[in-house]
Amino acid sequence: MLYLTRIETFNAAHKLFNPELSDLENDEIYGICANKNWHGHNYELYVTIKGKVNPKTGFIFDLKKLSQFIQMHVIKKYDHKNLNLDVPTLQNILCSTENIALAIWNDLEIHLPEGVKLHAIKLYETNKNYVEYYGE
Amino acid sequence: MLYLTRIETFNAAHKLFNPELSDLENDEIYGICANKNWHGHNYELYVTIKGKVNPKTGFIFDLKKLSQFIQMHVIKKYDHKNLNLDVPTLQNILCSTENIALAIWNDLEIHLPEGVKLHAIKLYETNKNYVEYYGE
C-alpha cells in the first residue's frame, strides 16, 4: 500500500459567526475572525489517496487526473469565493477550518473515480495551523 | 549602510472592482478576482529599513520595536479586515497588490521613528506573486 499526495491551493474570504449566538458571544468566541465584513486566506489543501501500484503504469493513480479531480470538485467551487456565501456544501455551516476540511472530504468522497481510495485531507489556513481528517 | 528586514503577515478579504467600469469590463479585466462576494489572502509583508550600526546597541534599529511599529501602523489596520471596506487608507482605491503596497509604504513613512529610513516594501499576495516598492 502506497500513499500519493497532491497539493492544491485556493484563495477565499470567510468569517466565523454563529447566527444562533449574540454578537457579544460571537465576539467572545471568534474575536477578530468574526469581523462582519469578512477576512480571507490562501488555503493550502493536501489530498492523499492510497492504493497499490498498477504494474502497467507504475502509478497508484495518474497525478494529472488527481489534480484535475481536485480542481473540478473543490478548487473551482472554493477558489476566489466567499466560503460562507458562495459554496453550496458550506451553507448553514460554521466556516471553521475543521468544517471546511470535512466538507472537502465529502466533496471528494462522493465523486471518487473507481478504484481510488481517499486516505486523508490536510488543510492549512495559515502557515501556522492546519487540520487533518481521515474519514472516521 | 546595512538593510534590516522584518516579515509580518495579515489575512484579509478584498475584491478587484472598478466602480467606474461596467460589470462586463470588470469581468474582462479582473475575472474571478472581481467576485462580488469577495475572496481573500494571507498577505506576507517584508519591510526593509536602512541605516548604520549604532555602536552602543549593535543595531540599525531594535527589531522588536520595528515589529511593533509595523503591527501598530499596518497589521492592526489590515489583519482580519476587508481591505476595500475596513481600511481607511484604501478607501476609493483599487485594492490591487500594487496599490496596497503603496498604501502600506505611506502608512509607515508618515509615522517613521526618528532616524529610521524606509528602504523597501515587498508584499506577497500568494506564494507565486509579489510587488516591491522603493518609494520613488
Next chain:
Amino acid sequence: MLYLTRIETFNAAHKLFNPELSDLENDEIYGICANKNWHGHNYELYVTIKGKVNPKTGFIFDLKKLSQFIQMHVIKKYDHKNLNLDVPTLQNILCSTENIALAIWNDLEIHLPEGVKLHAIKLYETNKNYVEYYGE
C-alpha cells in the same frame, strides 16, 4: 475525529554532553554538538490535538487558546534560554531532540485543558531533521 495542529517556534542554546562519559567519549558520540561553549537552534514545534467538532463553535478547540496554552507551558520556558541550564524539565537530561520532544509532551500533557486530547508532538531542530512522539 479531526486533528488540529499549531506551529510555534523557540530559539535556544544547548549542547549534547553526557557527564558520565569521558570527554573523549563525548567527542566520539556527539562531535561538534558537544562544544563546551554551546551552540543553538531555531526549534520549530508542531503540537497536534484531536477531537470532535463542537457544533456550537465549529472548533475542536479554539486555536488562539491552543497557541496561548503552548506559549504558557513551553515557549515561555524554552525560548531564548539555554536548554541544559535554564529549563526545569530538562535538568539532568541529555538535550537531544528526542528528549526535548518527550519533555515538551510532558509539559503539555499535565496541563491539558479539560476535553483536549494531545495526539502528537513534532519538533524540528533544523530544516533537515525532526522527531515525532505520539505519547506511547
Next chain:
Amino acid sequence: MLYLTRIETFNAAHKLFNPELSDLENDEIYGICANKNWHGHNYELYVTIKGKVNPKTGFIFDLKKLSQFIQMHVIKKYDHKNLNLDVPTLQNILCSTENIALAIWNDLEIHLPEGVKLHAIKLYETNKNYVEYYGE
C-alpha cells in the same frame, strides 16, 4: 517509541515510458513525462526510523550516521544520475515516484544497521506532490 526523520535531496533525470506499450499509449498515459530525451527533478527524500531513546546517548540513532547511511545507500546512487539508465535497483522498472520510493525502501531496508527500524519513506518529486511508503 519515537520517530526520527532525516531529509536528503538528489537531482536526477528520468522519463516515464513503458516499453511494452506503443508510443501512442505512452503518450496517452504519461503525456509530457514520456519525453524521449528525458526531463528531471530535485527529489526530496524523508527517511523516518523508529525506536526507543538510548539512555547513554539520548538518541534513537545518531543523526549523522543516519545521514551517512542514506548518503551511502541512496544519494550516491541516485544523485546526478539518470534514474532509468544509471541506477541498478531501478532497471526494468517504470520510474514513477511510487516505484522510486519502493526501490529506496528496499535499498535502505537490506542495509539497516543493527537495532534500527525503518518506519517510512516520503519522496517529493515536486513541491506539489509526494509519495509515502510504510513497508507494507
Next chain:
Amino acid sequence: MLYLTRIETFNAAHKLFNPELSDLENDEIYGICANKNWHGHNYELYVTIKGKVNPKTGFIFDLKKLSQFIQMHVIKKYDHKNLNLDVPTLQNILCSTENIALAIWNDLEIHLPEGVKLHAIKLYETNKNYVEYYGE
C-alpha cells in the same frame, strides 16, 4: 515605479559538458554534473517587470497575462524537456544556470508586450543556489 514578480517552475534534464574539452577536463570542471546520461532539476523562475500603476486597473500589468506570457515563451519550451537537446535557444550553449537565465531573459525580452519593461530574472536550480540577471 513598482516591481511585480511572478514565479513559475519547470522540470528539466540537462548536463554540463563542453564538447571542446576532453572528458578529463569536463570531469575536472563539472564533476558529477557532467554525467553523460543527464541529471535534472525543478527550476524555479522569478520574472520581475517594472512600471507605473495604470489608474484604470490598479495594475502595472495583469498578473494572469504575465503568467501566460511566461508560460508561452519559457515554460512550454523548457518544461519536461532536455535543456541541451530540446530547447532551441539553448543549442550550442553550455547549460549552466547562468546561461539558462540569459537565454530566458532573451526569450522574454524579444516578445515583451507593449509597455512592459523587464527588470530581472532570478532562476533557482536547487533551493541552495540561484542566478540573477538584470539585462546589462
Next chain:
Amino acid sequence: MLYLTRIETFNAAHKLFNPELSDLENDEIYGICANKNWHGHNYELYVTIKGKVNPKTGFIFDLKKLSQFIQMHVIKKYDHKNLNLDVPTLQNILCSTENIALAIWNDLEIHLPEGVKLHAIKLYETNKNYVEYYGE
C-alpha cells in the same frame, strides 16, 4: 553582469550584551536576548558574487568552489559555536545580526579567490528577520 548566490547554514549560540552598560540597561535594550546563559539560532547565509560568464565553463564561478570557500572561511568557524566566545572575528563585538553580517563580509572579502567580486551578504537570524550588506 550576472549574480550568483549560494545559501549555507550554521547553528550557533549567542547573546546580546554590552559589557559597558549596566545589567538594567542591557535588559532594557535586549530583553530576553540578553539571557546570560545564551540562546541560539539556525542562521541562514546567502552569499552573492557577481561577474561575467566564463565562455569556457559557462560559470561566473564554480558553485562547488563557492560553497567550499564559504565553508572554509565562515561555516567551519561559526557552525556549532558560541559566536561571542568561539569566533575570533567576533571578539569584543556586539553579536547582533548586523555585526555578524559585517564580520562575515570581512571574513570572505579578505580571502576572495582571484577574479571573484563579492556583491552581497544576506543573513537570516529567524525566518522573520534578516540583514543585508553590500560592502559600502
